[in-house]
Amino acid sequence: MSDIARIVGASLSGLILCFIMLYFLPGGKKILGHDRGRKFAIGSEVNIGKPTGVGIYFTLVFIVVSCIFCQVDIGIYIMLFLTLIMSVIGFLDDRAKTPWGEYSKGALDFVIALIGGILLVNFFGYAVILGITGTPVEINIALYAILACILFVVSINATNATDGVDGLSGTLTILTLITSIVAAAIRGTINTNGLVLGLGLIAVLVSYLWFNHFPSKMLMGDAGSRAIGFFIAFYLMYIKMPFAYLIICLPFLIDGGLSILKITIGRLTKKKIIILKNLITPVHDHLKKKKGFSVPKTWLTICLCALIIDVIYILLVSLT
Numbered sequence: 001m002s003d004i005a006r007i008v009g010a011s012l013s014g015l016i017l018c019f020i021m022l023y024f025l026p027g028g029k030k031i032l033g034h035d036r037g038r039k040f041a042i043g044s045e046v047n048i049g050k051p052t053g054v055g056i057y058f059t060l061v062f063i064v065v066s067c068i069f070c071q072v073d074i075g076i077y078i079m080l081f082l083t084l085i086m087s088v089i090g091f092l093d094d095r096a097k098t099p100w101g102e103y104s105k106g107a108l109d110f111v112i113a114l115i116g117g118i119l120l121v122n123f124f125g126y127a128v129i130l131g132i133t134g135t136p137v138e139i140n141i142a143l144y145a146i147l148a149c150i151l152f153v154v155s156i157n158a159t160n161a162t163d164g165v166d167g168l169s170g171t172l173t174i175l176t177l178i179t180s181i182v183a184a185a186i187r188g189t190i191n192t193n194g195l196v197l198g199l200g201l202i203a204v205l206v207s208y209l210w211f212n213h214f215p216s217k218m219l220m221g222d223a224g225s226r227a228i229g230f231f232i233a234f235y236l237m238y239i240k241m242p243f244a245y246l247i248i249c250l251p252f253l254i255d256g257g258l259s260i261l262k263i264t265i266g267r268l269t270k271k272k273i274i275i276l277k278n279l280i281t282p283v284h285d286h287l288k289k290k291k292g293f294s295v296p297k298t299w300l301t302i303c304l305c306a307l308i309i310d311v312i313y314i315l316l317v318s319l320t
Contacts, residue, residue, distance in 0.1 A: 011200060022207060066080055070192075090222030094221035134187050158256040162252050167209055167299050255284055
């Protein structure tokens with residue numbers, strides 16, 4: 001099979017199969033959870049009762065399609081398996097009658113992230129470049145494994161916290177992947193497997209957004225957001241541009257990451273130190289409550305900011 005056939009096949013298969021899966025939701029009434037609303041999330045009551053955890057469907061489609069169309073690579077198969085594990089963990093939480101505690105999920109995140117970091121340096125090495133300048137950077141293998149673990153944990157939780165507005169997390173992920181692919185193509189760090197993986201996930205998310213745009217009919221839940229967060233971190237390291245996360249994924253870091261940071265500092269200091277007191281986090285909740293933005297306007301505002309950041313980043317990469 002030619003490289004073009006692999007790329008096109010993965011994209012079309014992901015798009016069509018995911019749409020079919022989400023349209024029919026096979027077994028959905030028995031296995032899916034239903035949204036319980038979020039205690040501190042503004043406007044989350046409108047989602048109560050909607051099927052959640054459908055991220056397990058598009059994750060499965062993405063992984064199957066990737067395994068079929070990627071050229072044989074044990075390292076990729078292992079990282080896709082870890083992505084599936086993250087989705088399953090999130091799915092079990094989505095359908096649980098009582099939500100899992102943050103500490104339990106945090107511990108599981110750390111374990112998977114640690115395993116991912118160790119395996120990543122063994123299968124894909126630890127050579128990286130600075131995306132904007134193309135400068136190669138040498139990092140100690142042990143340090144890179146630790147940094148990889150941190151990136152996995154940050155990406156998982158930032159993506160998860162961002163998933164609170166119809167279409168937002170899926171759209172931001174698509175923008176992130178497109179920007180990553182373009183930047184890696186300019187720097188020459190992407191191969192056929194990288195295109196299959198990136199475009200394959202974009203394809204399944206496009207199908208998902210058909211059902212998740214406002215007003216949404218279903219929600220990805222932790223089954224989708226945690227898997228996506230893990231994969232984004234892996235993908236940026238796979239194309240040798242992990243530091244690009246700080247720019248390309250800035251919308252995730254600002255919207256969801258600030259929420260995690262605020263909560264973490266508050267808990268570690270027993271609420272003696274509360275940062276960003278005048279800012280409701282995630283930021284999308286601030287826009288809805290403090291600024292009076294509608295859901296579509298909130299989505300549009302954050303996504304436009306993300307698009308501007310991505311365009312500037314690509315311009316900088318192409319001009320240096």
